[in-house]
Amino acid sequence: MHKITIRVNGKPCSLSIPAQMTLLEVLREELNLTGTKEGCGNGECGACTVIMDGQAVRSCLILGVEANGREITTIEGIAEPGELHPIQQAFIDEDAVQCGFCTPGFIMAIKAAVDNNPALNDKQMMEALGGHLCRCTGYETIFKAFRRVRENIVKQKE
Amino acid sequence: MLNSFDYLCPKNTEEAIQMLLDNQDAEILAGGTDLFPELREKSTPDKVVIDIKKCADLQGIEEQDDSLSIGALTTIREIQQSNIIKEKYRALRDGADVFGCLEIRNRATIGGNIVHASPGAEYGTPLFAFKAKVEISGPNGSRVIPIDRFWYDLGKVELKKGEILKRILLPKIDTQVSSGYLRLNRVKGMDLASLGVSVVVIDPGQADKREIRVALAAVQRTPYRNREVEELLSHKEIDQNLIEQVKIKLAASIAPREFSLRAKPPYKKAMVGTLMEKILKSLKVL
Numbered sequence: 216m217h218k219i220t221i222r223v224n225g226k227p228c229s230l231s232i233p234a235q236m237t238l239l240e241v242l243r244e245e246l247n248l249t250g251t252k253e254g255c256g257n258g259e260c261g262a263c264t265v266i267m268d269g270q271a272v273r274s275c276l277i278l279g280v281e282a283n284g285r286e287i288t289t290i291e292g293i294a295e296p297g298e299l300h301p302i303q304q305a306f307i308d309e310d311a312v313q314c315g316f317c318t319p320g321f322i323m324a325i326k327a328a329v330d331n332n333p334a335l336n337d338k339q340m341m342e343a344l345g346g347h348l349c350r351c352t353g354y355e356t357i358f359k360a361f362r363r364v365r366e367n368i369v370k371q372k373e
Numbered sequence: 374m375l376n377s378f379d380y381l382c383p384k385n386t387e388e389a390i391q392m393l394l395d396n397q398d399a400e401i402l403a404g405g406t407d408l409f410p411e412l413r414e415k416s417t418p419d420k421v422v423i424d425i426k427k428c429a430d431l432q433g434i435e436e437q438d439d440s441l442s443i444g445a446l447t448t449i450r451e452i453q454q455s456n457i458i459k460e461k462y463r464a465l466r467d468g469a470d471v472f473g474c475l476e477i478r479n480r481a482t483i484g485g486n487i488v489h490a491s492p493g494a495e496y497g498t499p500l501f502a503f504k505a506k507v508e509i510s511g512p513n514g515s516r517v518i519p520i521d522r523f524w525y526d527l528g529k530v531e532l533k534k535g536e537i538l539k540r541i542l543l544p545k546i547d548t549q550v551s552s553g554y555l556r557l558n559r560v561k562g563m564d565l566a567s568l569g570v571s572v573v574v575i576d577p578g579q580a581d582k583r584e585i586r587v588a589l590a591a592v593q594r595t596p597y598r599n600r601e602v603e604e605l606l607s608h609k610e611i612d613q614n615l616i617e618q619v620k621i622k623l624a625a626s627i628a629p630r631e632f633s634l635r636a637k638p639p640y641k642k643a644m645v646g647t648l649m650e651k652i653l654k655s656l657k658v659l
Contacts, residue, residue: 217380234380234422235412257410258477259563270450270479276409277480280380281402281424324476346474346563 219283224292232279239263239274250290261347264320271327290319309360313351333368375412378420386428394535396421404480440542445484464499464571467554474563497596498571498588511536527594551577553652567635570648580610592627620646
């Protein structure tokens, strides 16, 4: 077993975990943060995306022990309990959720993208979501939600 | 959960080398994007995973007197954001732009990409076409060898027991240079290359002086350069007739594996020259 300390959604967590436990499993099984989903388990679908030290990463391709000392944000940590983050609101407004399984991954990818660059162009938006699969929506409503987020950022600045 | 293994996190490269020597069944963990699927399928309790991310001397892109040094732990995202690579070694940037997806680029490393010696790997051909060398650290110090001696067979690289790929050295190019990388893939989004082509043009503005190099991925067991074709293209104006000749020669010189996963040999033979032609056009030497 290995001792790790990670900050998850602003809270420090000290855990003792086996080497082979992925960050995804740490979040879901140890911390009961089940908003982050396991899709393919091989880094191909994007459902398990979380933000680690400001970067979008695949939590199924990172060991819990590798995350030691890092700052992690999951879908549970982007808004206060009972409130919605503007990206979540945009997904509702644009009907960008159907079964919802891929949604946390998409939202975390969009959050990392706009946090790193609030003035994204269309190509950069495509790049941010290039590794995310959604089998329900056909992606168009997700991009509409993304554009709405971008427009809201511009409006806020004015 | 992955199959069981033990995890070690050395503080520096010397410690990592010692751990590699001390453990029979050891795997190096850098970005993990290639290693994880492997660990999931075939791992044993005896396996030791050595996480080298704390080894400072394996990190970063640095301009030196006679070369550009790219540490083995440099992520694909760092390559994508590097100005010197964009200006002088564009084919490496092109490779980064199509590599996996953003989340993968944030973690995957250039060292990890080449040590697996996978035929379609993005970084085989641009490094070969730029005549890159690699520096290897081991129990007896370090050694530098050319990329094509390092990556010597399908899935095989020249790393002896206890050795670690330290960095990639790209020769400094004082004259003008242009380059590009194109690949075929089955879907437009996240996919591995069915075929990859890198072209490097030294002195592109002067037809009589310029040198053209063409490297191909996923057509042989290792990244492949055809020197005859490079001779034909170099030191002269290139017209469509010459290109057609070269395309036939190039197709005849490759022997893709019958059971290639992502494209059949006839398709590869048909497309390899086409991709080369597209790059030459984009570099305005055709």
